Amino acid sequence: MIELAVFDMAGTTIEEHGAVYEALRHAVEATGVTVDPADLQTWMGTDKREAIAALVRIGGGTPDADLVERQYEVFRTYLKRRYEEVPPEPIAHADKTFDELRARGVKIALTTGFSADVALPLLASLGWSAEEGGNLDAVVTADEVRRGRPAPYMIHRAMEKCGVFDVRTVLVAGDTVVDLEAGTHAGAGVVVGVLTGQLTREQLEAHPHTHVVDSVADVPGLPEASAS
Structure with a gap:
């Protein structure tokens, strides 16, 4: 789990x-x-x-x-x-995915290649927040760490913020090759490619991963994310 x-x-x-x-x-x-x-x-x-x-x-x-x-x-x-x-909006069922995972005791972190001055207003426009009462447990922006993806540092920073010690219990999901590389470099137990970005299944599957799924809506159904 x-x-x-x-x-x-x-x-x-x-x-x-x-x-x-x-x-x-x-x-x-x-x-x-x-x-x-x-x-x-x-x-x-x-x-x-x-x-x-x-x-x-x-x-x-x-x-x-x-x-x-x-x-x-x-x-x-x-x-x-x-x-x-053209205002951004949540990917279909992203909010539901967050809620389902948190209901199982899984903490939710977002990482991004944006700096905080771009990322935080974007999240606020969606009503997403890691503040008390928000729907997230942590947000890590590229300017918080020495190097962004494909370095693993944002993932490790998310672990630090969420109090998670064992990287094998971390799932990383993203739509780009550098997302998969960062998850692999971090040693994450689950590395998931999603097809809601610009890349095809074949392009993502050419890089280290544990799963490639249609969207984040599929993440709660993965065996590693199932309630214990």
């Missing part, structure tokens, strides 16, 4: 209609480089400043610290506008 379920946000528990993909591409291409869609997908789910630096470099640019910070602000402004135009 798992003690902690760690879910990604955009594309896994939150439907944001491709806004992050668009905003990241816009921020990078505004520097004058071209972004290959495959490279962009590779960096989805990672810390957004790290993604901007890497994609500018891949495109032949020179991503010094000032440029990265400027383009992060471009990313943030573009994303805010897109969220105002």
